[in-house]
Amino acid sequence: MKNTLPPWLAAVVVGLAALIGAPTARADIVVNVDQAATQPLPIAITAFGGASVGAQISSVVTADLARSGLFRPLDPALFHEQPDVGVTPSFDAWKSISAQALLVGSVTSGADGRLSVDFRLWDVYAGDQLVGTRLTATPDSWRTIAHQIADAVYEKLTGEKGYFDTRVVFVAESGSKTKKVTRLAIMDQDGANPSYLTDGSALVFAPRFSTRRQEITYMVLRPTGASIYLKNLDTGREEVLGRFPNMTMTMAPRFSPDDSRVAFAAEASGASNIYVMDLASHALHRLTSGLTVDTSPSFSPDGGQIVFNSDRGGEPELYVMSAGGGDVHRISFGAGRYTAPVWSPDGKLIAFVKQQGQEFSIGVMGSDGSGERILTTSYFADEPTWAPNGRVIMFERKLGNGASRLWTVDVTGHIQKEAPYPVSGSDPAWSPLLH
Amino acid sequence: MSGFAIGGPPRGTNRLPALLAAVALHLGLFAFVMFGPHPAQPPVGSSVPINIVSTAPATDSRPAEQAPQTVAAAAPEPVPQAPPQPPAPKVEPLPAFSRAPPSPPQVVKQAPAPAPTKVVKAIPTPKPTPQPALRAAAAQPAKPFDFNHLQQIIENANRTSGAPASSAARGPARVETAPQARPNAGQGISQSDLTGLSQLLDRLWNLQCDVGGVSAIRPFKVTFTVTMTGHLLGPPTAGGLEHSSDPVTASVVRRALDAVHAVEPYDPKYYGQTISPIFDPSHACNNR
Numbered sequence: 001m002k003n004t005l006p007p008w009l010a011a012v013v014v015g016l017a018a019l020i021g022a023p024t025a026r027a028d029i030v031v032n033v034d035q036a037a038t039q040p041l042p043i044a045i046t047a048f049g050g051a052s053v054g055a056q057i058s059s060v061v062t063a064d065l066a067r068s069g070l071f072r073p074l075d076p077a078l079f080h081e082q083p084d085v086g087v088t089p090s091f092d093a094w095k096s097i098s099a100q101a102l103l104v105g106s107v108t109s110g111a112d113g114r115l116s117v118d119f120r121l122w123d124v125y126a127g128d129q130l131v132g133t134r135l136t137a138t139p140d141s142w143r144t145i146a147h148q149i150a151d152a153v154y155e156k157l158t159g160e161k162g163y164f165d166t167r168v169v170f171v172a173e174s175g176s177k178t179k180k181v182t183r184l185a186i187m188d189q190d191g192a193n194p195s196y197l198t199d200g201s202a203l204v205f206a207p208r209f210s211t212r213r214q215e216i217t218y219m220v221l222r223p224t225g226a227s228i229y230l231k232n233l234d235t236g237r238e239e240v241l242g243r244f245p246n247m248t249m250t251m252a253p254r255f256s257p258d259d260s261r262v263a264f265a266a267e268a269s270g271a272s273n274i275y276v277m278d279l280a281s282h283a284l285h286r287l288t289s290g291l292t293v294d295t296s297p298s299f300s301p302d303g304g305q306i307v308f309n310s311d312r313g314g315e316p317e318l319y320v321m322s323a324g325g326g327d328v329h330r331i332s333f334g335a336g337r338y339t340a341p342v343w344s345p346d347g348k349l350i351a352f353v354k355q356q357g358q359e360f361s362i363g364v365m366g367s368d369g370s371g372e373r374i375l376t377t378s379y380f381a382d383e384p385t386w387a388p389n390g391r392v393i394m395f396e397r398k399l400g401n402g403a404s405r406l407w408t409v410d411v412t413g414h415i416q417k418e419a420p421y422p423v424s425g426s427d428p429a430w431s432p433l434l435h
Numbered sequence: 436m437s438g439f440a441i442g443g444p445p446r447g448t449n450r451l452p453a454l455l456a457a458v459a460l461h462l463g464l465f466a467f468v469m470f471g472p473h474p475a476q477p478p479v480g481s482s483v484p485i486n487i488v489s490t491a492p493a494t495d496s497r498p499a500e501q502a503p504q505t506v507a508a509a510a511p512e513p514v515p516q517a518p519p520q521p522p523a524p525k526v527e528p529l530p531a532f533s534r535a536p537p538s539p540p541q542v543v544k545q546a547p548a549p550a551p552t553k554v555v556k557a558i559p560t561p562k563p564t565p566q567p568a569l570r571a572a573a574a575q576p577a578k579p580f581d582f583n584h585l586q587q588i589i590e591n592a593n594r595t596s597g598a599p600a601s602s603a604a605r606g607p608a609r610v611e612t613a614p615q616a617r618p619n620a621g622q623g624i625s626q627s628d629l630t631g632l633s634q635l636l637d638r639l640w641n642l643q644c645d646v647g648g649v650s651a652i653r654p655f656k657v658t659f660t661v662t663m664t665g666h667l668l669g670p671p672t673a674g675g676l677e678h679s680s681d682p683v684t685a686s687v688v689r690r691a692l693d694a695v696h697a698v699e700p701y702d703p704k705y706y707g708q709t710i711s712p713i714f715d716p717s718h719a720c721n722n723r
Contacts (some may be wrong), residue, residue: 028658028711029624031633033691036642036719041690070643100641100693123689125696126670158646159683346647391647412645 040072041157042098044124046082048105048117053142057107057117060146063190064164065153068392069415074099085118094124101130101157105149114138117145121153130156143192148435163387164189167431168394169207169216172196173404173424184218186233189387189430191420197231208254209429216429217241217253217262226250228264230279241277242284252296256323257303263287265295265308274308276323287325296340299323300367301347307331307367309339318352318369331369340383343367344390349411351384351393362395364411375413385430394419396426624704632698632705636712637719639694644720648683654715657691661708665700687716 045062048054065071080093085106094102105119114136121131131152135145144165151162172185172194184204187194198204198220207218214233219226228241228250241253241262251272253264263276274287274297288294292312299306300323307320318332318341332338336356343350349364354374360381365372380398387394390411397407404426406419419428644650659671671692679685691714 028709029629029705031629031636031710031712032715033633033636033640033694033712034715034718035634035637035722036640036644036716037638038642038644038720038723041641041643070645095697100690123693125693126689155682157686158643159648159681159686160646391645410645411647414645 040070041100042072042074043101043103043153043157044074044079044094044097044099045076045103046079046105047076048107048119049082049084050107051109051115053115053139054105054107054117057142057146057149058103058105060143060190061103061150061153064147064150067190067417067420068154069410069417070154070158085120088127089122089124091122091124091127094122099124101153103149103153109139110136115142115145117149119149119152121156143188144434147188147190151433151435160391161389161433163389163392163430163433165434166388167214167434168385168406168419168428169197169209169218169431170406170421170425170428171205171207173426174200177402185425187421189419191422194421197233205427206252207427207429208252209431210255210259211257212259212432214431214434215259217255219250219253228253228262228277230262241279242282254298256299257301263297263299263306265297267293274306274325285325287321288328294319298342298350300343301345307341307343307350309341318350318365320367331365331367332372333369334372342384342386344386345388346390349390351386353382353384353395362393362409364393373413375409375411376407376416381407383427385428387430388432394428394430396428398426624708628702628704632710633712635698636694636714639697640714640719641690641693642687642716642719643690644716644723646683646686648681649687650717650720652684652687652716654713654717655688655691656711656713657688657695658709658711659695661701661705661710663706665703665706667696667699671695688714 043065045058045065048058062073066073074097078097080097081090083089083102083104085104089102089104100123102122102124103119104122105117108116108118110116115138116134116136118134119131120129122128123130133149133152135148137145147165150164154160154162154164166189167186168189169184169186172183173180174183175181181200182204183200184197184207185194186197203221205219205221207216209216216231216233218229218231220229225243227243229238230241231238242250251265251267253262255262256276260280261276261278263274265272266275271291272293272295273289274294276285276287277283278285287297287306288308288310290312292310293316294308294310294312297306297308304323305320306323307318309316310319311317312319313330316337316339317330318338319328319330321328331350332352334354336354338352338354340353341350342352344364347367350367351362351364354361354363359377359379361374361377362381362384363372363374375393378397379400382396382398384393384395386392387408392408392410392415394406394408396404398404404424406421406425406428407416408419409416419425642649655673655676657671657673660668662668673688673692677685677688677692679688691712695712
C-alpha cells in the first residue's frame with residue numbers, strides 16, 4: 001500500500017523547497033541627486049594638426065564656445081598629449097585635468113587645394129566618440145569651417161542648436177553727432193569679416209534678416225521720403241519694396257516666417273498703423289487703424305499672430321493680434337513703457353525693451369505675457385534680436401557718451417558679453433544659420 | 436494516483452495489537468504523572484536556610500591564557516584581487532565620418548594604453564571567527580552529529596576558497612562578472628555614507644541649467660554596479676534616456692553618467708553593490 005500526500009501539502013513542500021533554494025535578492029542602493037555644479041563645461045580643444053590653419057581653426061572654435069558662457073576651454077599648457085584624430089585618446093590623462101569633453105582634429109589640403117578638416121568630439125568619462133565628421137571647403141572658408149565645428153560641438157554637448165555659423169547685419173555709425181554717417185554693415189557673429197553694404201550717402205536703419213534666406217530688408221531715409229529695400233546677400237540683388245509718398249515715415253519692416261510677406265509700420269496724419277505687404281504681388285493690407293501709434297510688428301514663428309507695440313492704452317504696451325489683423329489683446333501689464341517686441345524662434349518667448357525712469361532693460365516674457373523677466377538693465381538699450389537657436393539675444397546698448405555698442409545676453413540673464421565689433425553699431429539683426 | 440507516496444506496512448497486515456499496546460503505554464504514563472508520588476513542596480512564604488561557604492573572588496577580566504587549539508585545516512586565505520587591467524587590445528573600426536565626401540580614411544580604434552596603476556584598497560580579508568577548541572572528531576567517530584563541525588564546514592564554505600597561494604607571478608586579473616556573489620560585499624553602508632555619495636554626485640554632476648528645457652526634464656534613474664575594485668561593471672545606464680530623441684535630455688543624462696564615472700574608484704563599502712542614483716534636473720536648477 002502506498003500513502004500519498006494531499007496535493008495542497010505537496011504544493012507547500014515544493015514552495016518551501018523553492019524558498020530555501022532561492023538566492024537572497026538584494027535591493028539596489030538608491031540615492032537622490034538634486035543638486036548640480038552648473039558650471040561651464042570644461043572642454044579640451046587641441047590645436048588641429050596638419051596644415052598651419054589647423055591651429056587657427058581650433059582657436060576660433062575655442063573662442064566661440066567660450067563666448068557662449070556654457071563652456072570652459074582648458075588651457076592647452078595642461079595637455080599631456082596631442083592626440084591624432086585617428087587614434088583613441090588616453091582618457092585617463094584627460095580626466096586628470098578635469099576635461100569632460102575633448103575635441104581633436106586635423107587639416108589636410110587636397111590636390112584641388114581644398115581643405116579637408118576631420119574632427120572628433122569625445123566624451124572623456126564615458127570614453128565615447130560623440131561626433132566624428134569631415135568638412136571640406138576652400139581655404140578662404142576656414143573660419144566658416146571653424147564655426148560649423150563649434151556648432152556641432154555645442155549642439156552635441158548642450159542639446160540645443162548652435163548659432164556660431166551666423167552673421168549679424170547692423171547699422172555702423174561714424175562721424176560726429178551732428179554729421180553722423182550710417183552705413184549698413186554685416187559681420188560674422190564673432191565680429192570677423194565686417195563689410196559695408198551701403199555707402200553712407202543716405203540714412204539707413206532697421207535692417208531685418210529673413211527667417212530662412214540670406215536676405216534682408218532695411219529702411220532708407222532720403223529727403224524725398226522713406227523707402228523699404230529688399231537685398232539678397234548671396235546675389236547682391238536689391239529692390240525697392242515700396243515708396244510711400246503719402247506716408248511721412250515707414251518703420252521696422254520684418255519678414256513673415258515663410259518669407260512671403262513683410263510687416264511694417266507707416267505713419268500718416270500723425271498716426272502710425274501696421275501694414276503687411278505681399279512680396280510677390282506687392283499688395284498692401286492694413287492691419288490696424290485709428291489715431292494711435294502702432295509699431296514694431298513681429299510675426300510668431302507659425303505665422304498666425306503678430307506682436308506689436310501701441311499706445312492705444314495711453315502708454316506704450318505690447319499687444320498681440322492675429323496675422324489678419326483681428327483679435328487684438330494686450331499682453332504687457334507691468335510698470336514702465338514696453339517697446340520693440342520680437343518673437344523668439346521657438347515661439348515661446350517675446351523679447352522686449354522696457355523703460356522705467358532713466359533706465360532701459362532688455363527682457364523676455366511668455367508669448368501670452370506671463371513670466372516676464374528682465375535680463376539686463378542699463379543707461380540705454382534697444383532693438384533686441386534673437387540668435388537662431390533662441391538662447392541668445394543681441395541688442396544695442398548706448399553708453400553715456402552717446403556711443404552705441406552691440407551686446408549679447410542669454411535668456412537667463414547670467415551670460416552677458418559685449419559683441420566683438422570694435423566701433424559704434426546699432427540696430428542689430430541676427431541671421432539664420434548659414435549651413 | 437498523483438501525489439507523494441510514503442512508506443507503510445504492506446496491505447493487509449493486522450496492526451491492532453500494536454495499536455492497543457501503544458494506547459495502554461500512554462495511559463499508564465499519564466496515570467503515573469498525575470497520581471504518582473511527588474516531592475514535598477515548601478510552603479509558600481517559608482524560608483530556606485543558605486550557608487555561605489566562601490566569597491567568590493572578584494571577576495578577573497584579564498584574558499585567559501589560550502590553550503593550544505586544535506584547528507581543523509582551514510581553507511587557504513583568499514588572495515587579494517589584483518588591480519584591474521584593461522581588456523585585451525581590440526581593434527575595431529570607428530564609425531565612418533558622417534560627411535565623408537569620397538571615401539573616408541579608415542580610422543581604427545587602437546587599444547587604449549594601459550591605465551595608470553591605481554592604488555586600490557585591498558579587499559578586506561574575512562577574519563576567521565575565533566573557534567572554540569574543536570573536539571577531536573577523529574577520537575569520537577561514533578558521534579552522530581557534531582554542531583561544531585557543521586559550523587566549521589559552513590564557515591569554511593563562506594570563505595573564498597581557492598588554490599593554495601603560489602609564489603609564481605600572477606597573471607592579469609579578469610574583469611569580475613558577478614561581484615554580487617561575493618560574500619560580505621557592500622556591508623556596513625550607513626545613512627551618512629549614502630548622504631556622502633549623494634553629495635559627491637551633486638558636485639560632479641555638471642548641469643547646464645542655462646540651456647532651454649533642462650529644468651523641465653523629469654527625474655531619471657541611473658543604474659550601475661560597482662566591481663570589487665571600485666570600478667563600474669559595464670557602462671551605467673539610464674533606461675535608454677541617454678539615447679533620447681530629445682537632444683537636451685540626452686545631453687543632461689550624459690552629464691549624469693559622466694558624474695557616475697567620475698566617482699571611480701568607488702569606496703570599498705560599495706563593492707558589489709548595484710546603485711541607482713535618481714537625478715532631478717528640475718530641482719537642481721531651481722536650487723542653484
